[in-house]
Amino acid sequence: MDDIADSNPILDAALDYPYVEYKAEEPLSRVVAFGDHSHKCPVYVERTPPCTAACPAGEDIRGYHNLLRETERSADKWAEAFRRIVDKNPFPAIMGRVCPAPCEASCNRAKVDQSVGINAVEHAIGQYALEHKLPLEPAGPASGHRVAVVGGGPAGLSCAYQLRRRGHAVTIYEAAPKLGGMVRYGIMGYRVSRDVLDAEIQRILDLGVEVKTGVAVGRDVTLEELSRAHDAVFVGIGAQKGRNLRVPGGEGTPHATNAIDFLAAFERDGEAMLRGRQVRDVLVLGDGDVAMDVARLALRLGARATVASAVPRAEMACSRYELEEAEADGASFRHGVSVVEILRDGEHVRGVRCVQMEKKAKGEEGWNAKIPFLRYKPVPRSDFEVACDMVVASIGQATDTAGFEQATAGAPFIPVDASYKVPGLANVYAGGDILKIDLITTAVGQGRKAAEAIDATLRGIARAPATRADVIGMDRLHLWYFPKSEMARRKHACSEAVRGAFHEVLSPLTAAEAASESGRCMSCGQCFSCRQCLLYCPQEAIRMFKSNPIGETMFTDYAKCVGCHICAEICPCGYIDMGMGEGL
Ligand SMILES: Cc1cc2nc3c(=O)[nH]c(=O)nc-3n(C[C@H](O)[C@H](O)[C@H](O)COP(=O)(O)OP(=O)(O)OC[C@H]3O[C@@H](n4cnc5c(N)ncnc54)[C@H](O)[C@@H]3O)c2cc1C
Ligand code: SF4
Ligand code: SF4
Numbered sequence: 001m002d003d004i005a006d007s008n009p010i011l012d013a014a015l016d017y018p019y020v021e022y023k024a025e026e027p028l029s030r031v032v033a034f035g036d037h038s039h040k041c042p043v044y045v046e047r048t049p050p051c052t053a054a055c056p057a058g059e060d061i062r063g064y065h066n067l068l069r070e071t072e073r074s075a076d077k078w079a080e081a082f083r084r085i086v087d088k089n090p091f092p093a094i095m096g097r098v099c100p101a102p103c104e105a106s107c108n109r110a111k112v113d114q115s116v117g118i119n120a121v122e123h124a125i126g127q128y129a130l131e132h133k134l135p136l137e138p139a140g141p142a143s144g145h146r147v148a149v150v151g152g153g154p155a156g157l158s159c160a161y162q163l164r165r166r167g168h169a170v171t172i173y174e175a176a177p178k179l180g181g182m183v184r185y186g187i188m189g190y191r192v193s194r195d196v197l198d199a200e201i202q203r204i205l206d207l208g209v210e211v212k213t214g215v216a217v218g219r220d221v222t223l224e225e226l227s228r229a230h231d232a233v234f235v236g237i238g239a240q241k242g243r244n245l246r247v248p249g250g251e252g253t254p255h256a257t258n259a260i261d262f263l264a265a266f267e268r269d270g271e272a273m274l275r276g277r278q279v280r281d282v283l284v285l286g287d288g289d290v291a292m293d294v295a296r297l298a299l300r301l302g303a304r305a306t307v308a309s310a311v312p313r314a315e316m317a318c319s320r321y322e323l324e325e326a327e328a329d330g331a332s333f334r335h336g337v338s339v340v341e342i343l344r345d346g347e348h349v350r351g352v353r354c355v356q357m358e359k360k361a362k363g364e365e366g367w368n369a370k371i372p373f374l375r376y377k378p379v380p381r382s383d384f385e386v387a388c389d390m391v392v393a394s395i396g397q398a399t400d401t402a403g404f405e406q407a408t409a410g411a412p413f414i415p416v417d418a419s420y421k422v423p424g425l426a427n428v429y430a431g432g433d434i435l436k437i438d439l440i441t442t443a444v445g446q447g448r449k450a451a452e453a454i455d456a457t458l459r460g461i462a463r464a465p466a467t468r469a470d471v472i473g474m475d476r477l478h479l480w481y482f483p484k485s486e487m488a489r490r491k492h493a494c495s496e497a498v499r500g501a502f503h504e505v506l507s508p509l510t511a512a513e514a515a516s517e518s519g520r521c522m523s524c525g526q527c528f529s530c531r532q533c534l535l536y537c538p539q540e541a542i543r544m545f546k547s548n549p550i551g552e553t554m555f556t557d558y559a560k561c562v563g564c565h566i567c568a569e570i571c572p573c574g575y576i577d578m579g580m581g582e583g584l
């Protein structure tokens with residue numbers, strides 16, 4: 001053994017190789033080990049897994065799975081897994097509860113049996129960190145720069161955190177009484193408990209972020225004033241307005257409201273939001289995730305909830321998961337209907353007039369629109385009445401850009417360049433729902449990327465242009481190694497007594513369940529030291545150095561390698577390329 005290590009210049013070169021740190025935002029392939037130019041031997045190439053490529057926050061998902069299943073060694077795997085997540089996303093406990101997990105939809109394992117339960121593992125890591133009061137890394141040495149963050153939702157908080165850890169002084173200006181944005185005023189406590197929300201926000205504030213709540217930029221201070229008083233400004237004001245129904249009775253009728261106002265009113269006033277009036281039947285119009293949130297809150301308030309959707313169940317815009325949760329809670333559904341009038345009895349809602357909807361004929365305008373609702377049209381003279389005493393329109397959100405006209409140039413959203421900088425303004429950046437209404441993970445990712453751009457500008461560092469991710473697909477994996485298994489499922493609280501049940505419904509996996517679920521990860525694009533190449537190499541050309549970092553444990557002795565390709569054919573995670581020579 002020693003003779004090879006002592007005498008092999010290739011091995012020495014590999015051991016001396018200055019391995020670059022893996023960065024999800026710079027995900028080009030990197031050659032981890034290489035040797036001479038004999039055109040025949042294996043090279044180890046790390047690629048971006050599709051889960052990370054699909055996570056807008058940019059989490060190193062493969063990294064925390066490899067920690068939990070102990071492929072990557074660590075003195076405290078849970079604390080290290082937490083550090084790995086919060087490098088990109090400071091809200092693992094929140095995201096583990098409510099992210100719809102685009103990462104799972106892209107996970108290679110989904111094509112083998114079922115996706116890895118990434119969101120559930122994230123939930124378990126977030127929970128561990130809260131229970132063990134794990135802090136974020138402290139603020140970096142003071143840079144002398146001051147940045148204003150407008151809006152204390154996920155985008156603003158993510159940006160504030162990333163700036164503060166880089167040593168910049170940060171002040172958040174928030175119009176609402178509390179931080180959290182739509183996670184507090186839209187996502188109800190039965191999905192994210194306020195203890196969890198407050199704890200993950202507090203962890204950021206503990207780094208020394210200053211907060212001014214109850215300050216609306218545009219009303220109490222102008223964007224221009226902030227821009228002059230700070231080295232940079234980040235705008236993360238989200239989309240704060242709900243859309244009311246534009247039908248007779250849609251405006252100005254008590255108990256005819258929109259989803260955003262309905263949910264925010266509960267967060268602000270609790271059950272007092274109903275102003276003492278008994279509400280028995282709530283009709284929710286819409287077919288998205290937010291409509292499910294409204295129905296589930298109405299049920300918890302003790303009402304019956306009916307969701308009226310213009311489209312059949314199969315075409316609803318909401319995720320299957322949200323739909324099934326609403327059904328399990330007891331919501332009723334009327335498909336293929338739309339509301340054309342809100343009916344009043346004096347002051348109060350007594351019902352709605354509906355029409356039947358039918359699919360547009362092929363070729364008719366909108367027949368194949370992206371938004372399911374637009375593919376349908378009313379059936380003439382099909383109207384009928386449905387009784388209810390409250391109507392909540394869940395038909396989308398809108399932005400409120402008053403005071404930000406300089407940034408929007410009259411548009412309803414703020415435009416940004418590739419660095420999240422607002423064109424035409426010297427030091428103003430933006431991210432989150434104010435760019436395009438989307439998800440928390442998107443807001444978190446954009447807040448981080450804007451912070452990185454602000455940091456680079458303030459320090460005068462030139463940034464390398466973004467490169468296209470080299471994402472590893474199924475075609476490069478060798479699946480024989482992975483026995484079929486099912487995704488771990490989290491427990492949901494029994495929905496028998498939904499009324500008054502404002503506690504969280506989703507329980508995290510246990511530590512053992514989470515570690516076992518991480519074991520299902522195929523480590524796409526990075527060696528996980530399975531030793532198959534070493535065992536199958538007919539030349540005994542492959543050596544393992546167990547104490548090297550993950551991805552850097554295997555080395556080929558090119559003096560012995562005959563270029564048979566067996567290792568590349570056997571490697572489960574597609575880490576070996578044959579093709580050393582030109583181009584590398
Ligand atoms: C009902 C509902 C349910 C949702 N459920 C999910 C879910 O399950 N999973 C998911 O990933 N996403 C969900 N979303 C989407 C998610 O909440 C948003 O994408 C995310 O919160 C956007 O973050 P943001 O920071 O850009 O904006 P916001 O969260 O809206 O935060 C913006 C903040 O800016 C403040 N602000 C606004 N104007 C000013 C001003 N002029 N001055 C100072 N402060 C200002 C606001 O008060 C707010 O605190 C949901 C949204 C809603 C409405
Ligand atoms: S934030 Fe969402 S997309 Fe990203 S890893 Fe977590 S669940 Fe997946
Ligand atoms: S198997 Fe693992 S590395 Fe591969 S896409 Fe899924 S979670 Fe990511």
Ligand code: SF4
Pocket residue numbers: 526527528529530531532533534554567570571572573574575576
């Ligand atoms: S076969 Fe196993 S040990 Fe060899 S490179 Fe691939 S993952 Fe690593």
